[in-house]
Amino acid sequence: MEQYSSPLDGIFQALADPTRRAVLARLGSGPASISDLAKPFDMALPSFMKHIHFLEGSGLIRTEKQGRVRTCTIEKAQFAAIEAWMSAQRALWEGRTDRLEQFVTSAENKEK
Amino acid sequence: MEQYSSPLDGIFQALADPTRRAVLARLGSGPASISDLAKPFDMALPSFMKHIHFLEGSGLIRTEKQGRVRTCTIEKAQFAAIEAWMSAQRALWEGRTDRLEQFVTSAENKEK
């Protein structure tokens, strides 16, 4: 039924893990390499890399490799999707039916 | 059943599924029974119930049974946790180091 899922699926899924939220918090204060990001975590590098790939797949970060170092940067624009969903949700329970709500809820309906 | 290191784990995980987001959207305009909520979905009721339990476990909804009908209500207060995390995140990349950021990021650290 839901063959085409919303970007929100990946975004919220990415945020559901404390390791990934911590990475985002770290990247909030500027780009960093994989190994710098991994340092605080008691985790094997390939396991950590899965989190990075997940974050990149959700669009919340962007990565670029130069030489042997891959640098990760936060993708602030993607956070707008969360704000939009939150706004639409609030609009619903505040009984508002404005343009933003119409836009976002119709986008949600297309998920199914 | 669900053991999370932070309430945010459960909240974001709950939001990561389109069925559950649709349920929240529906509940935004007022409480509803399980079967009313389930109607739009092409899904067996026990499967649907898992989503309801998940939402209840995350604190995003509250349910109460009267007679044979269980009524679900959205728990708006829980959405504040998301807003708080978003604010903290924005504060980080805007270079602010105010009280809110201090509070929320220290709460995040306690997750581990």
Next chain:
DNA sequence: GTGATACTTAGCCTTATGGAACAGTATTCG
């Protein structure tokens, strides 16, 4: 050129998730 560094790739394992079916319980209706 050798060795250290910084990822990558590829398996493997365990648990969680999202779905199903089927049977059961408890209310409410006629």
Next chain:
DNA sequence: CGAATACTGTTCCATAAGGCTAAGTATCAC
């Protein structure tokens, strides 16, 4: 009472998530 309604409990299944090792590749430092 008996039947329909509204969940609820149980079990099963396939796939994804999150962790691990071990081994591979590509730079960079000397």
